[in-house]
Amino acid sequence: MSNLFPLHTSASAPAAAQPLLEAASQAFGFVPNLIAIMASSPALTEAYLALSAIFEQKTSLTPTERQVVLLAVSRYHACRYCVAAHSTIADMQGIPPAVVEAIRSDQPIADTRLEALRSMVNALLERRALLPDATLESFFSAGYTPAQLLDVLVGVAQKTLSNFTNHLAGTPLDEPMHARAWTPAERLPH
Template sequence: MSEFTFHDTASAPEGSKGILQKAEGKYGFVPNILRGLADAPAALEGYATLSGIYDKASLSPVERQVVLLATSFENGCSYCMAAHSGAAKMAQMDDAVLKALRTGTELPDAKLQALRAFTQAVVEKRGYADESDLKAFFDAGYSKQNVLEVVLGITLKTLSNYSNHMMEPKLDEQFKPLEWTAPKSEAAQ
């Protein structure tokens, strides 16, 4: 894989410095995903902007993390699975729900499972969710607004998942306790 540059606030292009400084102030460190995206200020700004917009969604903080983790699981992004496992804990996600999201097993909460299943369907079908996918989602108590918020969350995570696949950032020490490896698919066995 090509070597990408992982900038700090001193080495980053001018258009990225402010975003990295803001992240450092918020988290106490600059996550490697942001350090890598800093090489393309527009990509970093896009990620930061989408994150801020997604935080305004009507989905609860736990539901938003379900979407981000389900997308990262489907895309096999080890970095995002670790980072968002931490964010899910901060959002006070139930440990059993988080474990199920990380292992690809049924969630113990029916409504959250419907959210995860819908997210997976949208990712797998590249946005072509069918009537049965939508019906199950609506039957679980979600709305048309939530459909579009799921698409927003998938968009956010696709940007970081795909970037991570190419940049291959080292997992930050802060996320090491939540390290995750994609399960081997049956086809690969």
């Protein structure tokens, strides 16, 4: 079905998506395949890029914490594209490889604060944010605040948009991500 979701260029994209593709090209040095596919829907492209900017620039989470959120959501959703993309970004940002590998393999992170964050992301997704008090207390006892818990939701929303897009479209990895390709341990239902 991936032929339903073309990899757009500025020439083929709807007019409303063209400036978004240009902005992505300027930000990344190329148009990632995810954005090229999203361009079929200028609304989706704009929403994803806006959430990405908000998560990056306006939340109180550190760069490492943001990557933990984005990787954990992508791993939970078994998104090959986004796990490879955020593993690559984490490498570029100097995030310890052990942190990235723990998330990729769904194992605890040795750093207790980052593990509390990874566990919270998984709990939010598994329980649709219907969390018992003990789960919240564990997160807050690791030093996170209620505002940071809400900031995590911005990353969850951002990655849900991209993860689901990639599932629908079968987005091919961009060349820079090939070294960090990832396959989920379990197969998704068809």
